[in-house]
Amino acid sequence: MTALTAFRHFDELQPFNDRQHLLECIAATEEAPDVMTFVFKSDRDGWFRYLPGQFVTLELPVTPDEPVMRTYTLSSTPSRPFSVSVTVKAQPGSIGTRWMFERLKPGMRLKAFGPLGDFSFVRHPGERYLFISAGSGITPMMSMTRWFADCAPQTDVAFLSCARRPADLLFRAELETLAAQMPHLALGFVVEGHAPKDGWHGLRGRIDAAKLALLSPDFKDRTVFCCGPEPFMRGVRSLLIEAGFDMARYHEESFQPAAAPADEELAIRAGQGEGAETPASHTVSFTMAGKQAECPPGRTILQTARAAGVRIGAACEGGLCGTCRVMKLSGEVDMQHNGGILDEEIEDGYILACCSRPLGAVQIEA
Missing domain, CATH: 3.40.50.80 (Nucleotide-binding domain of ferredoxin-NADP reductase (FNR) module)
Structure with missing residues (x-):
């Protein structure tokens, strides 16, 4: 497709939606030793709406059976909304980033989650x-x-x-x-x-x-x-x-996993009061996989899914990246996230599996 036929006015385009669109790599540039910038556009005629400083999570097909999730901050600016870029450094022993260096070429498409994150002057303005x-x-x-x-x-x-x-x-x-x-x-x-x-x-x-x-x-x-x-x-x-x-x-900006709360804290969150007995296990049903599993006190939906052999994609596991977003069909959970899910998504019934702990029997669409 030539540049002329590819041209669209801004008001003819739709904003990127991570549930419907893919990212298509359009450029890869070496910035420094073991550092590259990858530029992406939407796989459809679209533009990108995000805050300066936010991040995305990429699903990288490192192996055919088990993709790798990696979270990267966007180095691009939303004032130039037709593409986004990530600038990544390959650390010794890195898997996902090294795959990008060796395999990711213009024309390839990746699934992406986000953008998300509160690390922005928009969220924390100053003079x-x-x-x-x-x-x-x-x-x-x-x-x-x-x-x-x-x-x-x-x-x-x-x-x-x-x-x-x-x-x-x-x-x-x-x-x-x-x-x-x-x-x-x-x-x-x-x-x-x-x-x-x-x-x-x-x-x-x-x-x-x-x-x-x-x-x-x-x-x-x-x-x-x-x-x-x-x-x-x-x-x-x-x-x-x-x-x-x-x-x-x-x-x-930190992607450190969130520590599991103590049993006493779990009891307080469950409304049992300080000094109550240790919370009981709860049943988690994964409807798409057709499996049920008992979730012991303190364990998350994500940990329970893994123990039951149910795959839910996850990257940061700290309630930040939003990769493990799943639909909760019934039941109540205690979700202590760090900005990885939007309020409207919570209202629609979504939770982050990595930081959600059941308060009773729960059904998950996974």
Whole structure:
């Protein structure tokens, strides 16, 4: 199809719907060693509606029988709504991301869930922002900064990017271009080490109190967004707490699984009161599979399904990504999610299997 015949006016297109549409890969670009950006469009004439900083979960056909679910933040901006992109880093031993590097080519289609997530200035607005990232944790910051550049270029943003080496500083050239267009975008780059051939004259080492104060002297007055490996975010949190920062204005992106509540907490949620006996097991019926299983106290619908040999796709298992969304046909559950399901989906009867625990007999469409 030529570009001429493919053209559609915006008002002729429908927004992407993860229950009806697939993502079609249209480009794959190497950004840095072991880092690639994959660009997708809807497999139908559509556009993408999401918040800067949100994520999607991709179903990757790594094996014919058991696809792998992986959650990635969108590095693209909704101000350019005809495509979305994810920028991913292949870690040692990674399965899904390595498959994307080796097998995902333009023209291939993938099932996607989302977009979802609360890690966005839209959910946590501020007068001035401080973005702190390490490695591929820069992706939600790029999504937000690209949106600011397109729609609100006067926004005050201090953008700190950390990496192991200068070559690992993702989007550095683009950020420097955006800084020329955004008068209040201040950039700071920190690398742990470098070689003479890199010609690096910037800050070295890890982010600490001195570097933070140097790169963003007014950081205490800003709304902070932080994303990167858990040890990195833990270090940033400690820096801010020690500096007396108001942590109500601190936000981070994390896909850590949610811990199971204690038996006493389960009893309180079930309305049995503090000090009540341990909750009883409940029967979960999986109607499409034609199976029933007993769900012991504290176990989730997802864990029960796996024990019964019923497949429900899941990625983060922390109530974030929305991949394990299933229809609850009857019964009541205690669902403690982290933003991975919309209010209207809950009203329609959907639950997230990974963070839902039955309060009685439950029927699930799975």
